[in-house]
Amino acid sequence: MRLTNARCFVGRETLEHAEAVANQIRALGEIPRLNVNLSLGGGPMRLQDALAEALDVEQQALDAYKDFLPHVLGDPLLEEFIRNQIELETEHVEETVQTLRAGGPLKILTKPDV
Numbered sequence: 001m002r003l004t005n006a007r008c009f010v011g012r013e014t015l016e017h018a019e020a021v022a023n024q025i026r027a028l029g030e031i032p033r034l035n036v037n038l039s040l041g042g043g044p045m046r047l048q049d050a051l052a053e054a055l056d057v058e059q060q061a062l063d064a065y066k067d068f069l070p071h072v073l074g075d076p077l078l079e080e081f082i083r084n085q086i087e088l089e090t091e092h093v094e095e096t097v098q099t100l101r102a103g104g105p106l107k108i109l110t111k112p113d114v
């Protein structure tokens with residue numbers, strides 16, 4: 001049950017981030033295009049393994065935004081957006097690390113409408 005909630009949380013967050021990035025692309029007058037190359041095992045997974053995987057995803061996102069920041073310095077909209085994403089991903093990394101260390105309960109979320 002908790003693993004399902006963890007996956008729902010990661011999936012919802014990923015969708016929210018994709019929507020935020022797509023909105024920024026539209027604001028620049030472009031059309032966002034998505035190329036997903038994803039492979040999922042689909043089998044059962046231990047909670048700690050799922051959290052470790054989630055931490056890896058969060059850290060990759062944080063690193064990508066930090067790497068991108070120098071490219072948007074001076075652009076008021078994009079720089080603010082990237083700085084907000086860095087702040088958000090930093091929180092996510094910290095929360096995931098805390099949850100991993102505590103081995104404690106996760107937030108219970110409702111299943112998102114898909």
Ligand SMILES: [Fe+2]
Binds near residue numbers: 013058088089092
């Ligand atoms: Fe995140």
